[in-house]
Amino acid sequence: MGSPLRIVNGRVFDPAHGVNGAVQDVCVRDGKIVDDVPPDAKRIDVTGMVVMPGGVDIHCHIAGPKVNLGRKFQPEDHRTDVQLRTKLTRSGTGGSVPSTFATGYRYAAMGYTTAMEAAVPPLGARHTLEELHDTPVIDKGFFVLVGNNLLLYRLLQEGRREEFRQALAWWLAVSKAYAPKLVNPGADELWKEERNSNITGLDDKIGSFELTPRRVIAAFIETANELGLPHPVHIHCNNLGHTGNVATTLETMRLAEGRRAHFAHVQFHSYGPALGKSQHHPTSGAQEIAAFVNAHPNITADVGAVMFGRSTIMTADAPLAYLLHQIGGGKWVNADTENESGCGIVPFTYQDRVYTNALQWAIGLELFLLSEDPWRMVFSTDHPNGGSFTSYPRLIRLLMDREYRKQQMEQVNQKALDRSGLRDQQREYTLSEIAIITRAGPARLLGLTAKGHLGPGADADITIYEEDPDKEKMFSAPRYVIKDGELIIEDHEFRADHEGRILHVAPAYDRQIEQVIEPFFEDFYTIRFANYAVDDRYVPHHQIIPTGATPS
């Protein structure tokens, strides 16, 4: 926890409290932000530096079965980017899918102190928690995949909504997840059972089930809100990556009907119809998506920006990964999880001269620049799908530095720029807005009341940057990083190792529901019902985030 600490003379950016660069002290005690500390408390003078809450990543892929396949799969991507062992810290490897230790240390070294793994099948929860345990410094949790769950489909198909709600609560609780996640709802049945086909619209029939994506998504949004979850539901829409998918995305957003719903990596879902002959040359749909989000306070999103260079497509959207494999050739991983999910992995490089890649890059920037409420259109690259989290500082510079953005725009495929609205955007993000989209906003959307701000009672996760006209440089290497009140990085060097907490929910559920679930296990799972729930040994350091209304 560290001794009491007073950080003096810093320019503080704490948007949650309307503090916008005011020079004031920040006091820390017992791992929390406090009003004051005794005069003899340790002082750090950060005159002229920028003080912000630790960064919060609302959507990334850093741990679990799919991520580990992505690691094993790509030795060639690790060997040229290594993390050296120090007396204090473990070694590791980087590339687009870093080892667990490299992941934790690199997030911390960038001033991020919380990250959410965005797609884990319940059957992979135990594995994911083991990896997160080996991911140092940061606090972390995961979203559990429920949008292709066959028992939930059965209950929904038979109109057993109360049992559906109980079962969803059960699944969140026994997997120690943070939030429910939907990925290309309905697609897994077509992928696994109907010769690798895919969902094309909200009203497609889901394989042998009398269900459609429309019905499934609406049910999850409604039920997740009833459960009073801190982050009700995290949605990866159908038709990701497909030309003209903006229509599907808007239709899906409308299904929320005023209820809270978060839409993931909307850049990948903002493609307009093709102009002219080539089906492969979509236009930008950023305007429509941004306009809809701006006008609907119940809708929140992260951008999933694309950054040029090496990435790894790593997704529960198996048909999408196969499509990219067919386009690019090269190696491909598919991994089906019984009754729960699919998964696909493909190494991928975004090239600035390629029309589609340049358009994706432009759409990501457009979405940020068109957003009127930074609290609801937050920062992400869907690491590593749109680009590595280590490219965040460059993305921040693209948002804050119009001149730099112009230079970069000259490098990319101009035809693609013509089909986007990026050239019209003169906006530059302020430090306060950056603090919102990278910390305060994600924390608020996740319902993490003790994160993303520097008010009394907040977790003492603090990042201190040296001002620099080059914002990429500034945000790449903070001078100090404090986690739970402990000075982890000082003068850009690790001073201590730290094990962060697992953040998860534990919604109450009626034990009777197990009478419904257990028989399904006997019939269709290959692991015993009694061995399925994850016990507390897998979360030695954890924090349960309370849920509101619990099912009656």
Place this chain on the structure above:
Amino acid sequence: MSLDFTLRTTPTVPLEAEVLSPTRLSGLSAREAAKLSVVYGNQRADLGDFFEVGGGTADGELHLTGDLARVKRIGAGMAEGRIVVHGSVGMHLGANMTGGEIVVEGNAGDWVGPEMAGGRIVVKGDAGHLVGGAPRGSAIGMRGGEIIVLGNAGNEVGNGMRRGLIAIGGETGDFTGVNALAGTIVVLGRLGWRAGAGLRRGSIVSMHPAELLPTFSYDCTYAPLFLVLYLRHLRQLGLAISDPHLQGPYQRWSGDGVELNRGEILLLKAPAPES
């Protein structure tokens, strides 16, 4: 005059000495060179702990003497100059090399010229596995330059090769030219099994009959001109190229059928037995 390194203490565990490269040593005196770091097992050591360093300021030529079979990464990343090894060397000789020349009088370990992009390596003895081969997980092997082995070589010669020339005076192990995209591999001795598996483009040449994969198909018998030029060049480099090799003709087999089918294996047609 050249810098001379004579092995004084034989390493008992692997010694990684990428500093043994004209590029790294240029302008250094013998004394300065002896102070350079090498990795001995899991600890740092000085080049001078293992080598007697003589000669004058480097003129771009190094002479290494002794049994260097446990010394890895000699000439790694070298861009110019010359290394002559009077003895045998360990793994990763000339890794990522872009220019210059390495001559080994003895044998070389596995991974000769991994990810090599230019320059020339000549091994007068035998070479190990994966000569000019891609590292695991990568589809990209040798991208340019020449590797000449007068003796035998092991498996996966030219795995994932993209450009350049590999010539083996003796025999090769299995999967010669596996997954190659381009480039030329000439083998004077016999090819091991499954030569050209996954071959996209490029040429694999052998002076002996070989049993090929079911996905290679016979095209014709002819005397390709490009080969004559290559063989003349190789003869100058000390490879035992005979007149029948130059005359041909060669049977051309195209493959790999599971890939683009645009690669070729050329087998010297044995002269009809006199009756």
Place this chain on the structure above:
Amino acid sequence: MSENVKIVQDATCTFCGCVCDDMGLTVDLDEHKITKAENACILGKAWFKGHGLEERPFALIDGREASTAEGVEAAAQILAQARFPLIYGLSDTTCEAQRVAVAIADMIGGTIDTTTSVCHGPSGIAFQGVGESTASLGELKNRADMIVFWGGNPAEAHPRLFSRYTVTPKGMFTPNGRKDRTIVLVDVRRTASAPAADIFIRVKPRSDFEVLWALRALVKGRKVDASIEQRTGVSLAVLQDLVARMKTCRYGAFLFGMGLTMNRGRHFNSGALLALATDLNQFTHWVAKPVRGHGNVTGADNVVSWQTGFPFGVNFSRGYPRFNPGEFTTVDLLVRGEADAVLVVASDPASNFPKAAIEQLHRIPVISLDPKATLTSQLAKVAFTTATYGINVAGTVYRMDDVAITLRPAFESPYPSDEQVLSAIRDRVRALLGGNRVPAAGPAAAAAS
């Protein structure tokens, strides 16, 4: 048999990679042994019955009895002083122990390798080259209507792979179980698994690659010469029939064994099969899975991968992980006489490695952790007796399909767990080195493996 009996339901068998978690164990707590193992196969029964408590010294140092603490001190001294130490085995212990083993290798700048390098290591290399379409075993139970077993003998090595996961179980889209499936077995000899198959294809030894390559060509609609039969012993007609069935099934699965990996062609044999499965996805859904041998070898792959980025054969001597099979794998490090100390955890290389590797084990200090005496523990300088995972020790293991399962131990053992011994060694080595050994040299040369 005493009255003092305990029943453990839903316990997990860790004998093989099937990791069946439906065991009903009857434990005699006075005799310290398991008297009944409900649902266990012949191997599982032997596993549970064969691991009662044995009277063995806690540790042996140079053959003389010692305490665990004395063993830890001796082991730590060896590892702290070694210049090219190796940690090997790990496939029959918990992930919790495996995590500590990797930590030690990192701390001392050694090499970590697992039994994967001598079982499905080549399949791991193939996976890195071509990828893999795979699935959890429940998908095979629920969906697979065609299953091809290649180069393996599950009837003898993984008996319940047939009955619990693949051939006979009834699933969601396979309500009639066996009747809903076409089962094919490919091998060089007619094994005990043959009777389970509808179609048995005998290939000539060393021709699996040619058969797989011909199948790939046929799937892609390319022509294959009838001479394939001379080379492989399999006629073109048989191959064409197989391809027709594979293209038209609904959900197909390959399950392959070490007949491919331990055979001439090694990773290219596995790679050909993985590529064939990928090719078939143009037509219908296909997956392929290596059938893993040891109870937690899959956990070892996962732990080493998430901690280092690489699955096995990982060297830390330069201060960061490097992967290179053939350079940093156990058989090679021993045969070339490079490893100068070896810590063997729950494995017995002295009884099944190539002669030249075993000879090196006799030359260098060996530390062994094992519940039982083995040829390796007999030649070890320091030999620890440890408790048996799954029977005495709790923790996590991974099934061959990467599904993690928590163990339910049956009874207490007086011996420490592998995790406890390794943790003590790690702490002592850290004290001796004053923290992690600082890197020997920067990543100047990181680019080359």
Place this chain on the structure above:
Amino acid sequence: MPEMMTLIGGRTSKQGTALCVSKLGAEYREITSTVEMNVEDMARLGLKNGSRVTLRTAAGEAVLTCKGRETKDLPPGILFLAYGPLASQLMAGDTAGSGMPISKNLDVEVEPVPDPAGP
């Protein structure tokens, strides 16, 4: 007069159950020192169940006890031996950059050990 045959190394369930008892026990030793051979090959070589044969590879040699198998189970020219200390004697150490030594389909020279009793 020695003959060349192909040796397949492998595992058996008997071996699996035996090693749960002890890898140093008599049963395990017996299983890992018995080579299975086609009955016609045995007859031709004048071998009976229990006869001793020497197997030789480039790597080394081992003396084992034979056990006959019918042609439908084990074709002529093929031998099967469970992994263990004796199989190790016949395995070469080169892994060809893979980490894996070859233990299946080894070329072996088979030579009967003269029966002291003699015919």
